[in-house]
């Protein structure tokens with residue numbers, strides 16, 4: 001069978017865009033299908049007020065093009081969603097990507113035809129295309145989770161999900177607003193919504209840890225220095241577990257004398273950002289060490305929040321860093337405002353949404369607008385929305401019923417010529433997504449090139465290699481505290497989702513080394529036919 005393209009790529013976020021560019025460079029044909037009207041993925045959909053990246057902008061950027069690195073000017077330490085979206089659009093223009101992207105088109109099914117060794121892909125616009133490879137670039141946090149709270153459809157006012165925010169923006173001036181959720185999206189948006197709304201009521205199921213961003217405009221001298229030393233900074237970042245260039249203190253928190261420990265935490269706190277978790281090397285390995293960091297952050301809440309009862313409610317009880325740490329600007333301060341109320345719903349779920357608000361713990365709350373900051377069906381949600389069928393017509397949804405299993409987080413037994421960029425089983429969400437994406441894209445592009453050179457048509461992992469990798473992912477998860485709480489990393493936010501720690505937590509360098517060994521040994525663990 002002749003195919004329409006060498007590869008179909010699903011999604012035009014940072015992964016899909018670079019994949020297209022890389023395949024073109026190597027002389028392959030590719031078509032990207034993208035549900036949105038534009039490029040940018042996460043940064044196209046998540047337009048809620050205050051949306052920002054929590055990795056510093058100079059690091060949350062592509063490194064495949066030295067020219068791009070030099071010409072693009074980030075303006076703030078942590079880039080806003082509009083700035084990142086401008087960057088994505090700049091990349092699309094600069095590398096002339098749009099002509100191979102079909103926008104406003106969602107892939108609904110991808111079925112592997114075993115006689116033709118090709119994928120047959122269908123879209124919601126009626127396209128039927130055939131390609132040798134399907135490469136998913138759908139993002140890890142792109143399938144918004146709207147919880148099934150009774151009465152949701154009864155609410156008379158507008159309902160907004162942070163993960164699918166209206167493009168024209170929302171002005172809450174003079175409105176009363178109810179927010180469900182206190183994850184990263186809520187923590188970023190609540191301070192801004194509170195400045196507009198006449199009253200904001202926040203419904204909190206689990207209090208979350210957050211560290212200050214200390215965001216600021218970037219100093220041009222600093223930017224010059226970064227640009228002069230970009231390769232060195234990228235190399236350092238690549239050698240760190242999260243693929244982010246910050247210094248990890250090798251000491252153990254619990255073994256460090258208290259005064260010294262406090263100094264380290266204070267130093268990191270005043271610097272701001274996710275590097276707080278690198279204050280000591282064992283914060284996610286040792287309960288006692290973790291508690292020292294947790295207590296430090298808890299004490300900060302009481303320094304900021306004036307009402308002790310509210311401070312107590314805002315105080316997280318669980319392990320710090322178990323759920324993803326948030327990075328904020330003025331979050332706790334917001335609860336000192338007279339127009340903000342915190343409602344604790346930790347002991348009983350919201351009873352129902354009503355026409356005028358919601359009912360929780362036997363009490364009615366009224367508001368004009370409802371904001372769902374309720375997160376995503378992470379890592380597998382977007383993948384499993386597409387009806388992906390491999391050998392024998394087996395559906396990925398069935399194959400992963402007990403949880404995702406993959407080889408390197410990139411490929412799945414029974415699904416030949418399918419690659420999942422930043423898929424479950426890869427470091428993905430535990431790292432800086434941009435370098436992780438680039439590493440996967442380069443792996444895939446090199447693999448396709450090798451296959452072409454060797455005259456190989458089909459690549460598929462073998463069961464034994466996949467089982468071994470799944471074992472490695474599980475073993476790595478078991479030694480950290482991160483696998484112990486009810487986070488979206490383990491699917492706990494989605495009722496009925498199997499509890500599996502989905503990302504590979506062995507660190508970016510170990511993961512790169514594993515991929516390099518596989519390639520060096522002639523694509524070890526794969527059957528090439």
Ligand code: NA7
Pocket residue numbers: 141147148149162180181182183184185186204205206324350373374375376488493
């Ligand atoms: P998160 O971090 O998953 O946060 C979702 C929030 O919504 C969290 O506080 C949840 O409480 C809450 N939630 C979810 N369902 C309900 C129901 N049914 N009732 C009450 N509260 C609920 O999503 P975000 O969008 O904030 O952030 C996702 C990632 O994006 C983030 O980690 C960064 O990587 C960027 P829970 O904690 O489950 O009790």
